[in-house]
Amino acid sequence: MVENRPILDFLTHAVLIIGIAFIAFPLYLAFVASTHEQTAFTSGVIPVLPGNQLIENYTIMLGTGISTSGAPPLSLMLRNSLIMALSIAFGKIIISILSAYAIVYFRFPFRMAAFWIIFITLMLPVEVRIIPTFKVVADLGMLNSYAGLSIPLIASATATFLFRQFFLTVPEELMEAARVDGAGPLRFFRDILLPLSRTNIAALFVILFIYGWNQYVWPLLITTKVEYYTVVMGIKRMAAVSDAEPQWHLVMAAVVLAALPPVLVVVFMQRLFIKGLTETEK
Amino acid sequence: MSTKRNTFPNFWLPYVLLTPQLAITLVFFIWPASQAVWQSFLREDAFGFATKLIWFENYSQIFSDPNYLNSAKVSVVFAVSVTALSMGISLMLAAAVDRLIRASNFYTSLLVWPYAIAPAIAGVLWWFLFNPTIGILPYALKMAGIDWNHIVNSNQAMVLVVIAASWKQISYNFLFFLAGLQSIPKSMMEAAAIDGAGPLKRFWTISLPLLSPTTFFLIVINIVYSMFDTFPVIHATTEGGPAQSTNILVYKVFVDGFIGLNLGSSAAQSVVLMALVIALTVIQFRYVERRVHY
């Protein structure tokens, strides 16, 4: 449409620029803070431009961490986060795609019951069953382990529903042709359904990686040994030292490093990410 | 429930395929949830020796506890504020991006990435910005005559967590609002323009009403978000204080259970929250999912 509205155009751009600034501002300042030394914060004037301590600060955090905070070096925590995020993402995708396949392509007694059992998980976020779940994990000896960090989180329903939704849109004839072509259920799954599911799997992987990486409550509860701390839950320990002012330059370096991987994933895989978001909310 | 017209005839295979998910669900979701319900009917003494079945006493106790009621109030204020603030800002941004003919992808990229930030990190970031000693915002506020100290001032603590929680959620709401706006047929806007409606009028009288399924959907999602997923924000910043002013219900469950070791009360609170989630999920699936299409 050809409409000449210069004021509105100006406002539109102004809103966007302010919006983007508001969105970016906290992380920008954190980054700036991470490139200065401790003294920059005690002088009373807050730095708004990057300093020159970038390499030093990040090396300290990655190498030795903040000893007074009870948190291990960042490199260890980053590694734990990575393992947890990848386990959760892969684990969830695998068990969900299998369940969705069973529910859509087979008829069997208790099929609906299985569907509802899976559905229930949507209504049981970890926050409403913190203590009993902790007890189960402790009883199974899974505290302070990668298994404990990931397995309890991989059974929720959104991924299953996404795959189920997608499978329902696959044309009937494809499966029938495959059957006539001599493919049993496993071959059909491997040769036809999986390749067709590729973009959905990729989109879901992006979302689940972010979800796994950003886990807070669960790692907080079940890791009592420092070597299993993940980076997102570890941040708090560094920032909340009660006896002294936190070493902000180092804490912010940790914050930037903790936030970076998921942000990079979103930035580089934006299309897949958006697809994953909109598909899982249907 | 819709299903395929043709299915494979195997008998055992589907059960095998379902076993991993069902097993994990039963062990880590359903069993603990039922344990929470069971525990809410018990009172355990301080040393864990005697456990007494007290039925609904825990429930009546929490509903008459001023701290619990305060938490409920705090949660409502928190949820409403986060939802309103986050959705308001994101709607404006989505409307702005929708107006652009070019570069919408560019702006979208710049607005979407906060989704990847963990709520805990969002909390720490804003806590840093609002830090009474070295934060940049109190510095600026002081020049406007406002003394900021969220460690002491309850209202300011609430403002802090509301902003931190909303900031993170803006990108999510933005994406859905943008998708909703972009799905409105161009021809409808053109017809309205011919009918004499300017851009603002078109937004209020056409875009907004057509956006209502998306809006309703996002309200439910945002409420669930602010009731449950914001635990890390509180835990990483105010820890429920000062003086219980940011002690939202989900945080109280954690404090009473893990720290206060009042398992029965904490379990009862969990069950109340469970009921809330169930209600919200039912609403989401029955009334909302029907009308949201992309």
Place this chain on the structure above:
Amino acid sequence: MAAIGLSNVSKSYPGGTMAVDGVSLLVADGEFIVLVGPSGCGKSTLLRMVAGLETVTGGEIRIGDRLVNKVEPADRDIAMVFQNYALYPHMSVRQNMAYGLKNRGTDKTEIARRVTEASGILQISEYLDRKPRQLSGGQRQRVAMGRAIVRDPKAFLFDEPLSNLDAKLRVEMRGEIRLLQRRLGTTAIYVTHDQLEAMTLADRLVVLNKGKIEQIGTPIEVYGKPQSVFVASFIGSPAMNLINASVAGNELRLGEMTLPLGERVIPQGPVTLGFRAEDAKPAISGANLRLKAAYVEELGSGKLLHSFVDGQRVVVWLAPDTQAQEIFTFSIDPSKMHFFDHSSGKRLT
């Protein structure tokens, strides 16, 4: 190659609906049988039962001499061509055609040989490495047929394969299908709702209505001697004129008109008369059918006169150079008249 026998085959759904009701049919080895009928008549269901994609709730299906009711589609040695082609979108044409053979453990050289042969016959050799989305509708249809041919099955099953093509392509492809089947000599069961397709392709037609067989016969038989009002109105275009009339003595009363019956002996009383648009010949003397033109359709090769008799619609062919008139007069040769029972719709004599 094999004969296919259906004895009293039925398909019922929980709730009582009978999609197919007691169908018996013997398809000879190498025959091209067409199942034709309106939507919902059960033809697709019947085909899918032969394929093994639907379970049989009553009766027996035999391929060759083998009872196949409980046999998996893959083991029935049949090949199917679907309406939507059902090509695997992520595989190339070559891989699509090879898939069925691969699953059966055929060795690579044999697969390659068969794919080359089939794609040669169907003229799709140049597309072997393309993906389905890069092909047009007609090309995809050929690939779907190639997939079937490559298997060298006992029978081809076609489920409305041409419905998604435009009219011109349909005519072309139907000829190709016929030639192909004749060349390969494989038994074929073909489902369509298009009576023209049925007539041009079939060795024999099976007309189905509401799950039951109305008539089985060659195209000429079904066209020339429809056994019921249903078949009469379904086969042939324009549809056969069916009019309520009554027989009195040696004459047929149609509204206010009377037509001679010649040597035909028809039971007295009310009857349904059927005659084809081309069987009413313009006549001057001895003319008994007077039709007032409601409107005339110009087809180029002739004209179609639309009229009403006794409130009932009638359509008659006119020669291309016929002048416009108010009233047209025709006579109908009694031997070309069809008579159906007034209430049951079944053919009399």
